[in-house]
Amino acid sequence: MAKQWKEKVESIIKQLRPELQELSEYIYANPEMGHEEFLSSKAHVELLRQHGFEVEYPYLGIGTAFRAVYKGKTAGPTIAYLSEYDALPGIGHGCGHNLLGATDTGAGIALSKLVDEAGGTVIVLGTPAEETNGDKVTMSDAGTFDDVDVAFCTHPSDGYYASGTSMAMEAIEFRFYGQTSHAAASPYEGNNALDACINFFNNVSSLRQQIHPSARVHGVIKEGGEAANVIPDYTRAEFYVRAMDMPYLNELREKVIRCAEAGALAANCTMEWGYYEAAYKNLITNETLSSLYNENMQSLGIEMITEERDSMGSMDMGNVSQVVPAINPYFEITNGKSVSGHTTEFRECTLTEEAYKAMDKTIAGLTYTALDLIGNPDKLNKVKEEFSNSVISKN
Ligand SMILES: [Zn+2]
Ligand SMILES: [Zn+2]
Known part of the structure; x- marks a missing residue:
């Protein structure tokens, strides 16, 4: 200079x-x-x-x-x-x-x-x-x-x-859909969207053991049902998925989505996902x-x-x-x-x-x-x- x-x-x-x-x-x-x-x-x-x-x-x-x-x-x-x-x-x-x-x-x-x-x-x-x-x-x-x-x-x-x-990061929300019913009188008529969501969290915990140490998957339940005596028909979780580069983020996102699909399947519910904030590279x-x-x-x-x-x-x-x-x-x-x-x-x-x-x-x-x-x-x-x-x- x-x-x-x-x-x-x-x-x-x-x-x-x-x-x-x-x-x-x-x-x-x-x-x-x-x-x-x-x-x-x-x-x-x-x-x-x-x-x-x-x-x-x-x-x-x-x-x-x-x-x-x-x-x-x-x-x-x-x-x-x-x-x-x-x-x-x-x-x-x-x-x-x-x-x-x-x-x-x-x-x-x-x-x-x-x-x-x-x-x-x-x-x-x-x-x-x-x-x-x-x-x-x-x-x-x-x-x-x-x-x-x-x-x-x-x-x-x-x-x-x-x-x-x-880190590259995506903000993904997962929505689980089930069927309401009386939790004591007729639970067998319901499909529990909160169980689907909790299954999802447990599936992610299993996945976490096999992901790269630098990657991160973390979330919260934003909507988890209304009352203890009603089987919830809708729940929603917000997650961040982070990785050191885009190729690994792409791979990890697919694995996390599978965790949500599996959680929904086990509880006889359905699942949709989408982005709730901009993705950072x-x-x-x-x-x-x-x-x-x-x-x-x-x-x-x-x-x-x-x-x-x-x-x-x-x-x-x-x-x-x-x-x-x-x-x-x-x-x-x-x-x-x-x-x-x-x-x-x-x-x-x-x-x-x-x-x-x-x-x-x-x-x-x-x-x-x-x-x-x-x-x-x-x-x-x-x-x-x-x-x-x-x-x-x-x-
Ligand atoms: Zn700052
Ligand atoms: Zn800051």
Whole structure:
């Protein structure tokens, strides 16, 4: 990274800090659940418009999504930064999406100040409902990334973790249908849909012994009957099925469905299944892009942790990573302490000076990485080559 860029980036970030801090604190104070992030998305859009972005809002018919574009004066690659701003029930911004939004939008704004000279286009996407029914899935399916060269999303955490993996996940509901009858007077005339459902859970427990240790199958009974003296004619369970890649997820889904079919058969009931939330694909980190980002962070005095993380969640960034080269690294906001996400403690960390310093460094790392790609077509080609080998060939 040329010195002249570094100095410019540093001064841009210094100027942006009060606005980004204000954005994060406003969103912290107004936590909104997925698809209800009206104030949060509006605050992002207003800031991006002030900085000269052309914004489509709502985007793809989603009220709280947006697509903000700043086209540089000269041609070059298109870099996308993805912002999230949804909160969690009860604890507000326990996942730190207030700071996530400010950081990724901040990186977009910082880069927009440089692309007139460096070349290229910057896109900031407002991506609603990451915690529930993530719209990165909708965007990946709708072709949002067709004209994008690389995509970044960075998440607050208790360490500077390099982009890794996440699990592919499907949200499947199973509905069992039987026949009501009086549970004491004429149980022999009924078909017990709750037995079918419980059989299903027991079948899944048997299956679990033979599945890959990294895979997960877990569920709850959402509707289990109305009264103890009535044989239930309808029950419904919601499940998540997770695996490290799509081929194994496809295999596992079929096995879980067979568990439900067998449960229904044994209780003389019928079964239907369907999806109740969007399916998330596994995250495929573009290692070339990830190394470039890690080196840039190192130049800022941050050593990225490259060991695999223990936590195995699923995220809608997975879908993005399967249509465009992408990374999803983490930045530390907990001042050296170990604090898990989805807690009130983690939420409070987003307001600290340490967190804002981490935001500044992360914005610098993201901007440097984009400038590296804009200035070196060879590097971008290597990123794309890896993408075709690792993602396109596997799908
Ligand atoms: Zn999160
Ligand atoms: Zn979360």
